[in-house]
Amino acid sequence: MASTQVVARGAIEPRATTGLWREAWGRLRKNKLAIVGLIAVSILMLAAVFGPMIAPYPYDFPDKEALKAYGFKPLPPMTAGHLLGTDQLGRDLLSRLLDGARISMTVALVVQFVVLFIGVPLGAMAGWFGGRVDSFVMRFTDVVYAFPDLLFIILLSVTLKDTPLGQAMDGLLLVFIAIGLTSWVTVARLVRGQMLSLKETEFVEAAKAIGVSDRNIVTRHLLPNGNGPVIVAITLGIPGAILAEATLAYIGIGVQPPRASWGYLVADGEKYIRSSPHLVLFPAICIAVALLSFTFLGDGLRDALDPKLKGKQ
């Protein structure tokens, strides 16, 4: 999400006509796969925002009439006004998928926000101060990195289930935060590495020589220099977060019925996989499309923002 905003700014804002972003946008535009990813991501985002308005039914509305007419089995696609069919309770699959898009895109946003919020300050601190602060922060990230993610998320969700945090957003917010808490490590390491190399540059010395405070050097001089790779890492981290949420939903953690995320829909439809494969197929396609489009976009952004890397892989 952050990435699409930034790219758009480069294209629209007239003052940036000569800047880094315009150049990056120029390179991104030439990358067909990335543009496909960008379009797919935009569609998913639109679906997430406007889904409930365009959905033919509320996601939890059971179409009992149609269900009865069809002998209390899940409706196949293209029947009785249900474009993608219904589940065993007569709930419209398209409407449920649109609501699921909302959940998946919220995952993308909230998790990456948590990642930025924790990873960037910690990485910046470690890299800028070095020495003991660095060792301490980096050992801490090693611990987080070594800890089994799924176990941590499950434990956190179970322990905090009955608190207000556990109840927020139908139980989803807690899962998002838990995923975020396990995935900031990459960004922290990335930012630290950049700090370490950038703080030796002469323009930092020059900034010190005119009396710029440490805080301003870090926030104005160093972080903007490194935000390309961070944007890429964030974009490429989104599929992981979506997948983590789907996995958790599949094993029954997170979203509470009647709401359903794509992972939950897959788990729910599994029981009818022989008679009604569409109940698994469509949510699985949604997950795959979301993962691929974010990955394409992320790859494209990496090539666009750091042309030096291109061709080296």
Next chain:
Amino acid sequence: MADADQDIPALERATIIEVTPGAVEEMHRPASTSADGRRREQKADVLLKVRGLSTHFFTPDGVVRAVDDVSFDVGYGETLGLVGESGCGKSVSALSIARLVPDPPGKIVAGSVIFDGIDVLKLNDDGIRKLRGKEIGFIFQDPLTSLNPTLTIGYQIAEAIREHMGLPEKAAKDRVVELLSKVGIPRARDRLNDYPFQFSGGMRQRVMIAIALSCDPKLILADEPTTALDVTIQAQILELIERLSDEFGTAVLLITHDLGIAAGMCDRVNVMYAGRIVETATVDELFETPQMPYAWGLLDSLPQLDDVRGEKLRTIEGMPPLLINPPDACRFHPRCPYARDLCRQDEPELTRRGNDLHLARCWATEPGGWIA
């Protein structure tokens, strides 16, 4: 003088006296003493007083004495040159004055730096930050890497102004435009939103000068400001520094390895070798009667217009010594064609040659020496 001493706490005064014999104090008077209205308001007699400054680097291989017991003064509005080969401590001296030596591994281990009556080495972090950029400007060697590639020229010039002068945004912008015009950037207002990559090397050094001058500093430390530029641009930049330092009444500490530049720009010159000042003189005297074989060597190495075509350029044989545990002897003796046993045993002091402004560190040219 009395006024100046009252501004320095007793403890620090004691330090100064300890590291400098009174005679040296007297001899370090700056050359230019033109009195104008501005001068009378100022509290110290010299702008910058460096005494016994020693900056060492603590490396795994040992202690590098990059700057070893260096003392000099810079008067208000004066241009002082600091010349010498690479690795003789020129840049570290300048960095030490603004306390910009990277620590670790570097550390200022002894001495004092009194800037405009303020003991720089005793300031806290906030105090030194307020001095940097506001009172002391810095021009670095390589303008290509000294500007942040992701920030606009306008932002980077305004940075010090914003940090130190507290001007409203509009006034700060006007000042940036004025500065850019002063350093000779055409259509300054249109170029505020440009990025460094849109500027040529010479233009970027002009921008660096604008940054250095942005808060009207009393002193500019120019660390080889033209080394990275080609010769024609070099002349323009030097002319610009000279003109603007005159206009703003700014003192300049010019670091260079090029005696030609020092000759054109400076009032006085300090010659440094192996972390020490080996000769100090007014620029005319240094060129007419140099008193230290190293200074002769540097002068001799300058290409002359009447050099015979095809003749090899003259050099000083050998390399500057490593500054880990330098010998307790004249540091130049291994390369000195006039060296005798005395030079290998004892290090000479900086002593007078002819007048109070001309000091040299050489046994051979001392009164009674074998060259004098």
